[in-house]
Amino acid sequence: MKRKLNKLDLNLYSETIDNGLNVYVIPKKTRNIYATFTTKYGSMINEFIPTHKKDYQKYPDGIAHFLEHKVFEQKDGEDPFAFYEKRGASSNASTTTDRTTYLFSGTEKFKENLNYLLDFVQSPYFTEENVEKEKGIIKEELDMYEDDPYTVLYDKSLFNTFKKHPIRISVGGTKQSIKKITKDMLYECYNTFYHPSNMFLIVTGNVNPKEVFEIVKENQSQKDFKKMDKIKIKNPMEPDEVYKEKEHISFDVVKPKVSFNIKINIENLDYSLFEIRNYLFYYFDLKLGVTSEFSEKLKQDGIIHYDIGINMVQTDRHIAILLLAETDKPDEFIDRVEKEIQNKEILEKDFERKKKALISSYIMVGDSIYNLNSKVMNNIIRYNEVYTDDFSMIKKLNTKDANNLLKQVDFKNTSSIIMQKEK
Amino acid sequence: MNYKKIKLQNFNLHTIQTNKFKTITIKINFKRPLKKEDITKRNILSELLIKSTKKYHSERLLSIATEELYGINYSSYSLTSGRYGILGFNFSFLNEEYTETGIIKEVIEFIKEIIFNPNIENDAFEEKSFSIAKNIVKDDIEITKENPNQYSLNRMYDLLDEKSFLSYHPEGDLEDLQKVTSKNLYDFYKDILQNDMIDIFVLGDLKEENIHEISKLFHFEERKTYKQSHYITDVLRREKVKEVKEKSTFTQSKMCIAYNLNDLSDFERDYVSYIYSFILGGGGDSKLFKIVREKNSLCYSISSFINRIYSLMTIRLGFDQKNYDKVLINIEKCLDDMKKGKFDEKAIKRAKSMYKNSLREIYDRPYSILNMYASKEYLKLDDIEEREKKIEKVDKNSIVEFAKKVEENLIYCLEGGSHEEKTK
Numbered sequence: 001m002k003r004k005l006n007k008l009d010l011n012l013y014s015e016t017i018d019n020g021l022n023v024y025v026i027p028k029k030t031r032n033i034y035a036t037f038t039t040k041y042g043s044m045i046n047e048f049i050p051t052h053k054k055d056y057q058k059y060p061d062g063i064a065h066f067l068e069h070k071v072f073e074q075k076d077g078e079d080p081f082a083f084y085e086k087r088g089a090s091s092n093a094s095t096t097t098d099r100t101t102y103l104f105s106g107t108e109k110f111k112e113n114l115n116y117l118l119d120f121v122q123s124p125y126f127t128e129e130n131v132e133k134e135k136g137i138i139k140e141e142l143d144m145y146e147d148d149p150y151t152v153l154y155d156k157s158l159f160n161t162f163k164k165h166p167i168r169i170s171v172g173g174t175k176q177s178i179k180k181i182t183k184d185m186l187y188e189c190y191n192t193f194y195h196p197s198n199m200f201l202i203v204t205g206n207v208n209p210k211e212v213f214e215i216v217k218e219n220q221s222q223k224d225f226k227k228m229d230k231i232k233i234k235n236p237m238e239p240d241e242v243y244k245e246k247e248h249i250s251f252d253v254v255k256p257k258v259s260f261n262i263k264i265n266i267e268n269l270d271y272s273l274f275e276i277r278n279y280l281f282y283y284f285d286l287k288l289g290v291t292s293e294f295s296e297k298l299k300q301d302g303i304i305h306y307d308i309g310i311n312m313v314q315t316d317r318h319i320a321i322l323l324l325a326e327t328d329k330p331d332e333f334i335d336r337v338e339k340e341i342q343n344k345e346i347l348e349k350d351f352e353r354k355k356k357a358l359i360s361s362y363i364m365v366g367d368s369i370y371n372l373n374s375k376v377m378n379n380i381i382r383y384n385e386v387y388t389d390d391f392s393m394i395k396k397l398n399t400k401d402a403n404n405l406l407k408q409v410d411f412k413n414t415s416s417i418i419m420q421k422e423k
Numbered sequence: 424m425n426y427k428k429i430k431l432q433n434f435n436l437h438t439i440q441t442n443k444f445k446t447i448t449i450k451i452n453f454k455r456p457l458k459k460e461d462i463t464k465r466n467i468l469s470e471l472l473i474k475s476t477k478k479y480h481s482e483r484l485l486s487i488a489t490e491e492l493y494g495i496n497y498s499s500y501s502l503t504s505g506r507y508g509i510l511g512f513n514f515s516f517l518n519e520e521y522t523e524t525g526i527i528k529e530v531i532e533f534i535k536e537i538i539f540n541p542n543i544e545n546d547a548f549e550e551k552s553f554s555i556a557k558n559i560v561k562d563d564i565e566i567t568k569e570n571p572n573q574y575s576l577n578r579m580y581d582l583l584d585e586k587s588f589l590s591y592h593p594e595g596d597l598e599d600l601q602k603v604t605s606k607n608l609y610d611f612y613k614d615i616l617q618n619d620m621i622d623i624f625v626l627g628d629l630k631e632e633n634i635h636e637i638s639k640l641f642h643f644e645e646r647k648t649y650k651q652s653h654y655i656t657d658v659l660r661r662e663k664v665k666e667v668k669e670k671s672t673f674t675q676s677k678m679c680i681a682y683n684l685n686d687l688s689d690f691e692r693d694y695v696s697y698i699y700s701f702i703l704g705g706g707g708d709s710k711l712f713k714i715v716r717e718k719n720s721l722c723y724s725i726s727s728f729i730n731r732i733y734s735l736m737t738i739r740l741g742f743d744q745k746n747y748d749k750v751l752i753n754i755e756k757c758l759d760d761m762k763k764g765k766f767d768e769k770a771i772k773r774a775k776s777m778y779k780n781s782l783r784e785i786y787d788r789p790y791s792i793l794n795m796y797a798s799k800e801y802l803k804l805d806d807i808e809e810r811e812k813k814i815e816k817v818d819k820n821s822i823v824e825f826a827k828k829v830e831e832n833l834i835y836c837l838e839g840g841s842h843e844e845k846t847k
Binding site for chain 2: 080088147292295296302305353
């Protein structure tokens with residue numbers, strides 16, 4: 001299927017392969033080609049019925065990330081980094097709460113590179129020995145995160161904002177939890193979530209879409225995947241209340257850091273997820289971001305020096321807004337933010353201005369094969385479809401709907417964390 | 424892609440005509456010989472100038488203005504490049520076709536506002552904006568202590584050669600910061616506008632009239648030009664390797680090892696060094712990664728990089744303190760392998776294809792292209808086509824010869840607490 005990406009002068013081509021794998025291609029006249037191969041499996045899935053089994057099973061925290069490391073291990077001993085380097089390409093992988101992605105970029109030998117991406121991800125090789133060895137490496141990785149106050153604060157914010165949903169668990173797990181991971185568990189997770197029907201491939205850059213589909217079909221036809229039923233994942237009923245409203249963390253930081261997190265129930269709203277996400281984001285951006293009088297005042301009063309970081313996290317029932325800042329007066333900061341966000345209204349002239357900038361950032365996405373690729377990926381993960389006319393969707397956003405939506409949500413469930421040196 | 428360098432009266436205008444992008448990108452650099460105290464001042468300026476102007480009194484008003492102009496992306500930076508310090512600005516915005524006619528003119532007005540009309544009161548920067556910017560730089564300096572990577576690298580440079588430019592921290596210095604006032608900073612900025620060497624780089628689908636407008640944008644008075652090279656080749660050498668360990672409250676230990684690269688030819692500095700460092704510690708298939716991380720599980724990250732301007736190489740890693748001795752033995756082994764030529768032709772081929780791929784990728788990103796022309800201007804690097812040819816001339820023999828010029832200088836270790844895990 002060929003669809004025009006409005007205003008970008010580009011087309012999106014897509015096809016579903018017989019085994020269920022979705023393939024998306026955006027050709028563009030660049031030197032480079034960027035390909036990502038993603039499974040809809042990240043750290044927030046930790047209890048499910050493994051393929052060909054009957055009962056729910058719970059897995060140790062951090063197993064999706066552990067699995068990502070191990071998928072890089074190849075039976076013949078040559079690892080993907082080396083394979084791609086030989087061809088002048090680079091490769092990498094990453095795990096987040098909602099996905100695991102394997103990727104390469106390179107200007108040459110595309111066919112070989114793409115075949116290899118599919119092959120190495122689709123040929124797991126886990127042994128007791130190589131699983132044990134990985135534990136040492138991941139422990140070092142976790143140690144590194146443990147030293148980073150921003151990571152610690154972010155992880156803790158999710159942990160305290162959610163009560164039951166596994167999004168509260170940090171992507172890498174803990175040093176204790178990864179110890180429990182075995183070869184068999186890895187295979188169970190792998191066989192469930194790395195089935196082609198749970199994955200998608202996106203190629204952006206200097207390619208011919210027809211050729212991409214042919215390579216993928218040829219490659220996949222040589223592999224035997226059993227038909228899969230829908231994966232059953234246990235999602236505990238997450239309440240609207242937060243796990244912990246207030247916490248102090250003692251951490252050796254020069255500047256105290258603070259997070260203020262708002263948990264918003266998004267079920268039963270009259271708006272699409274695209275609208276909900278944008279209205280909520282721009283509400284907080286207008287209230288607390290760099291163009292707000294609030295932020296200007298905080299800076300003048302010396303409460304903050306840098307802008308407040310506004311992050312958005314989404315689960316099936318909730319959106320959490322994570323506000324992160326550095327301040328010498330954490331209590332006052334929290335107090336003032338709490339008051340500020342209660343006056344829920346957006347002004348038309350402000351919102352129209354934000355839309356102008358949003359449209360232009362959408363058009364700029366078209367200039368980069370990396371941004372195009374992540375646009376498609378984010379669309380699939382967030383909305384389960386790829387939007388080709390963001391331009392019109394943004395145009396349609398309006399102040400009336402924004403204010404109406406704001407009436408339907410409440411900001412009473414909050415969690416705050418103050419991180420500072422022990423006095 | 425069509426590159427032109429136009430020597431205007433008192434600055435260089437570099438234009439790169441291309442229709443590959445929907446944006447126009449502009450980069451403006453002010454450059455002068457490096458002094459330590461200027462770094463902190465330049466850092467404050469780079470915070471201050473893009474956060475308020477005479478017309479847009481605060482960051483809020485300035486940000487609103489940029490949103491009205493279809494979300495111009497803009498930033499400023501302060502950096503050091505060997506013998507020189509640079510204050511620079513980046514602007515990128517959608518071409519008229521995607522916004523509205525006249526946008527280029529409006530953006531140019533906006534750029535002029537930022538550079539020539541700072542927020543001044545009584546011949547000094549306006550106090551509120553000044554103190555916000557100063558506080559940010561103060562935070563930046565203090566916060567490096569929280570970042571074990573940056574902190575350990577700074578300490579390594581300090582200990583390497585206290586007298587050299589190397590020991591000037593890029594984030595600035597607290598003592599220098601104390602001395603900066605809104606008045607003397609404004610004097611410094613006026614001096615920059617009057618005396619610095621200026622290069623302006625513009626990339627995009629440019630019409631003749633756009634270039635004309637941009638060249639008219641700046642009226643700079645006559646100034647001297649600095650001819651001295653950016654490169655510094657006299658970093659202190661040491662007969663005996665210096666080993667320094669310092670305690671920290673971090674969990675993980677960080678190690679930085681510095682090596683002098685002695686008496687390099689230009690070819691070795693620009694080409695052989697890249698291939699050597701790539702094979703040694705450049706990626707997932709490098710010797711260091713394979714031996715220290717994969718084979719012995721001694722660390723999570725390990726890599727080597729070349730600081731071409733100073734003829735230095737650094738190996739850095741994060742590891743568990745209890746493995747200190749083992750780590751050093753294994754690193755030593757990797758370096759020894761390089762000297763003995765224990766690497767195969769395939770590794771060289773791999774490094775070369777990575778190098779060439781990274782060159783080609785430059786053309787896909789506006790800022791990469793501009794940075795490439797900037798470093799051509801400043802560091803006299805060869806053209807991309809020339810670089811693709813020259814890298815092919817690197818062979819095993821030249822790498823082994825290069826390996827002999829790698830001389831260990833300093834081992835710096837920021838010790839983490841080798842916390843034994845708390846088990847239940």
